[in-house]
Amino acid sequence: MTTLLALWQLSLFLCSVALLALAAILLARVISEGRGSRRENERRRVSGLLLASELDSPRAPRGRIERDAAAKVALEMAELVRGPDREALLANAEALRVPHILLQKSVSRVPQERLLAAEALALFPSGRKRVGEMLRDRNPDVRLGAALALAQNQAAPPAAEIVRRLGLGTRERSLLVASLMRDLVDADPASVEELIFAPGLPDAARLAAADALAASGRIEHAPLVARMAEEAGQDEELLPRIYHALGRIGHPSGHSAILRGLSHPAWTVRAAAAQAAGTNGLVEAAAGLGLLLDDPQWWVRFRAGEALWRLGAAGRAVLTDLARDGSPSAREAAARTIEERATS
Amino acid sequence: MNFEPAAWAADWMLSAAQGIALVVIVTGLAQTAFYIVQLIYAAAALSSRPPVPRGATLWRRYSDQAPPIAVIAPAYxxxxxxxxxxxxxxxxxxxxxxxxxxxxxxxxxxxxxxxxEFGLKQVGRFVDDSVEHKPIRGFYANPALPRLLVIDKENGGKADALNAGINAARSSLFCAIDADSILEPDALLRVVRPFIDYPDRTIAVGGTIRIANGCTIDAGRVTTVRLPRNFLALVQIMEYLRAFLMARLALGRMQALTVISGAFGLFSRQRVVEVGGYSHATVGEDMELVVKLHRHMRDNRLPYRIDFIAEPVCWTECPEDVGVLGRQRARWQRGALECFAKHKDMCFNPRYGRIGFVGFGHILLVDVLGPVVEVLGYALVPLLYALKLLAVEWLLAFLAATFTFGIFISALTLILEEVQLRRFPRARELAILAVIAVVENLGYRQLSNVWRIKGWWQFLRREQGWGAMTRKGFGGTPA
Structure with a gap:
């Protein structure tokens, strides 16, 4: 075969593949549009059944299109309702064998399908065992989604087991871990409290646990968070998160750590400490915050100005003094802060 | 093959013609190979991405942890x-x-x-001065609309306006958009996902831009997706699909993305401040910002990610007039060349890893050499003919291979769109785009290369400025 012939054959091949592929997607689309009415009919039928007050041996969805439509509409409607309405809706979905459909989807080779199945299955008591198994899924998104779904439905295993299975704070660094911890606190605060004292736990996971406990209004762990601030040393990534947690907790045991943070070498830490001082109403920090108005980093100056304003009369006096007699940078920061707060 | 060259042809002419032909063929093959790799990566990226749930599910999943975002919209x-x-x-x-x-x-x-319209009053604002921009004349806000701040500044261009927005932003993330583009309501919830999944590493994320010409727009929302009637707009829809669903998605997957469109991108404010914000003396400021971010992170040996998400959609209006489109394409070409020239030391430099090899290799092949080589290829035809070195059967075979490969790539991109995203509501629209994927090779492709050569010329002459960009506006009123 000559090169010339090969070139023509390549062109013919590419052209054929392209045309066949285009024909295939067009055909698939036409068929799919034809199925649209079946899908819509099933959605209508299932919606009506899900909302019915009593179901008398309803026909479970049969074909693939019907099963897909039923699973989707059940999840969509379950997201819209709460309390007894949701329980009634889920009972009707059980009668329609929706969990059975979701169980089939939970072993799909497509991670997206498995994740959606996990989120929906966790709504059903009969599906939670399977969702628990999905904490060992090969895909990290599915594992985290399964844990979140279980926690939201107050059916999660103990927090320590979730940390281990998902590698929280090590392999899994998602911000959703904070949501997960908060849901775990709602269902089982004791298991999250145990986490805080668990040896060898990654700091990020421990902090997420402390943060979740703080957000739930439990202040008894504030001394531990303050100690974490001391032990974190120069960890510039962890310290700002610790200061944010201290700011949220607002407990006096964190005040000395916040005051120390104002002079930390890392600007991110100084800014977080300044913010925490403001949210804590830490009047003793007013002088330190005043010094930070001359910080080389704008974020630090901004947070310090904001905090001083939040401190009330003591902080505003510092701002007024510095706007008059401070260094050029501090004068600008103080004046702008006062101007902004006065006009907003 | 044996040719009898023209009697007047000197040896150097023959050598030059053969040399150019070789460059054209080798570059073409390299581009082909790169496109095939991109398609594979794009398919992998689309098939492994997390699900695209409804807005309510997204809200339930991400709203608790979604970091605050400053949406910066420059308006002139x-x-x-x-x-x-x-x-x-x-x-x-x-x-x-x-x-x-x-x-x-x-x-x-x-x-x-x-x-x-919004009952704004002049207010004070303590803003950063980390990145350079023209002086700000005032800030305007309304306490009843705490989410809106208007910054009035002296004219300095888009990059300058974005820098002013960065200085005024108080969120760890900012989203740069064009004021005349339309974001889908849940676009921010979708595009923020990498910042939630990899909070320690993600520094920038790009989203898909789609063409709104032909669509029905109501109260600032795209309510019905339809194709435009204008041929140039139709061709641009195919181009955007290839650019976003194939090239950027693939390069994002390879962690070698070198451009995030100025019409829609989400950035870590701190990292952008560290590289000095947007550069002023370029028309490719969006591309240059991403390249500067890569350079900064690599130079400082910091782990990072720059991602591309296919689902978040920003709708924009594309030019339907040859003159306006030509100016836009010449400007884009100039921007890419300016960026390449400014950072040429990164190209194939092992210090910059996959950015140096894959990212800059892509710019070199597609933006720097691509138009030149293709136009050289066309110019070679009469030259070889005059030298009596033109084998018509070879010319036709190469042209056929080049065009069918273009159609092949477009067809596979359409399949990716249909299987994974399915934004076109009717089969008829897919059929029209399939026809466009064939027709664009005959005339438009060559014209596009002429515009890009014009961009090359402007770059060599160091021309500045954006040129006039006339828009009809989404309401249909001339703007």
């Missing part, structure tokens, strides 16, 4: 559309965001329209 002489744009931005579905509209010294009533 947009009095006809600015109010609608701001309304659309304020209606975005995201838990914590602030819209920073930057009036870049408009000569029309852009600022006054916004002030009147």
């Amino acid at each position: 002489n947009e009095e006809l559309t600015v109010v609608e744009s701001v309304r659309s931005l304020l209606a975005l579905h995201y838990p914590a965001f602030e819209v920073l509209l930057v009036n870049d010294g408009s000569k029309d009533a852009t600022l006054q329209r916004v002030i009147d």
Whole structure:
């Protein structure tokens, strides 16, 4: 075969593949549009059944299109309702064998399908065992989604087991871990409290646990968070998160750590400490915050100005003094802060 | 093959013709190989991405942890559309965001329209001065609309306006958009995902831009997706699909993305400040920012990710006029060349890893050499003919292979769109785009290369400026 012939054959091949592929997607689309009415009919039928007050041996969805439509509409409607309405809706979905459909989807080779199945299955008591198994899924998104779904439905295993299975704070660094911890606190605060004292736990996971406990209004762990601030040393990534947690907790045991943070070498830490001082109403920090108005980093100056304003009369006096007699940078920061707060 | 060259042809002419032919063929093969790799990566990226749930599910999943975002929208002489744009931005579905509209010294009533419509008053604002921009004349806000801040500044261009917005932003993330583009309501919730999944590493994320010509737009929302009737707009739809669903998605997957469109990108404010914000003396400031971020992170040996998400959609209006489109394409070409020239030391430099090899290799092949080589290829035809070295059967075979490969790539991109995203509601629209994928090779492709060569010429002459960009506006009123 000559090169010339090969070139023509390549062109013919590419052209054929392209045309066949285009024909295939067009055909698939036409068929799919034809199925649209079946899908819509099933959605209508299932919606009506899900909302019915009593179901008398309803026909479970049969074909693939019907099963897909039923699973989707059940999840969509379950997201819209709460309390007894949701329980009634889920009972009707059980009668329609929706969990059975979701169980089939939970072993799909497509991670997206498995994740959606996990989120929906966790709504059903009969599906939670399977969702628990999905904490060992090969895909990290599915594992985290399964844990979140279980926690939201107050059916999660103990927090320590979730940390281990998902590698929280090590392999899994998602911000959703904070949501997960908060849901775990709602269902089982004791298991999250145990986490805080668990040896060898990654700091990020421990902090997420402390943060979740703080957000739930439990202040008894504030001394531990303050100690974490001391032990974190120069960890510039962890310290700002610790200061944010201290700011949220607002407990006096964190005040000395916040005051120390104002002079930390890392600007991110100084800014977080300044913010925490403001949210804590830490009047003793007013002088330190005043010094930070001359910080080389704008974020630090901004947070310090904001905090001083939040401190009330003591902080505003510092701002007024510095706007008059401070260094050029501090004068600008103080004046702008006062101007902004006065006009907003 | 044996040829009898023209009697007048000197040896150097024959050598030169053969040399050029070799360069054309080798570059073409390299481009082909690169496109095939991109398609494979794009398919892998689409098939492994997390699900695309409904807005309610997204909200339930991400709203608790979604970091605040400052949406920065530079506006210059947009009095006809600015109010609608701001309304659309304020209606975005995201838990914590602030819209920073930057009036870049408009000569029309852009600022006054916004002030009147939203009842704004001049306010004070303590802003950063980390990145350079022209002086700010004032800030305007309304306590009843805490999510809106208007920044009025002296004219300095888009990059300058974005820098002013960055300095005024108080969120760890900012989203740079064009004021005349339309974001889908849940676009921010979708594009923020990498910042939630990899909070320690993600520094920038790009989203898909789609063409709104032909679509029905109501109250700043795209309500019905339809194809335009204008041929140039149709061709651009195919081009955008290839650019976003194939090239950027693949390069994102390879962690070698070198451009995030200026119409829609989400960035870590701190990292952008560290690289000095947007550069002023270039028309490719969006590409240059991403390259600067890569350089900064690599130079400092910091782990990072720059991602591309296919689902978040920003709708934009594309030119339907040959002159305007030609100017736009020449400008894009110039921007890419300016960026390549400024950072040429990164190209194939092992210090920059896959950015140096894959990212800059892509710019070199597609943006720097691509148009030159293709036009050289066309120019070679009469030259070889005159030298009596033209084998017509070979020419036809190469042309056939080149065009069918173009169609092949377009067809596979359409399949990716249909299987994974399915934004076109009717089969008829897919059929029209399939025809466009064939027809664009005959005439438009060559014209596009002429525009890009014009961009090359402007780059060599160091021309500056954006050129006039006429828009009809989404309301259909000439703007």
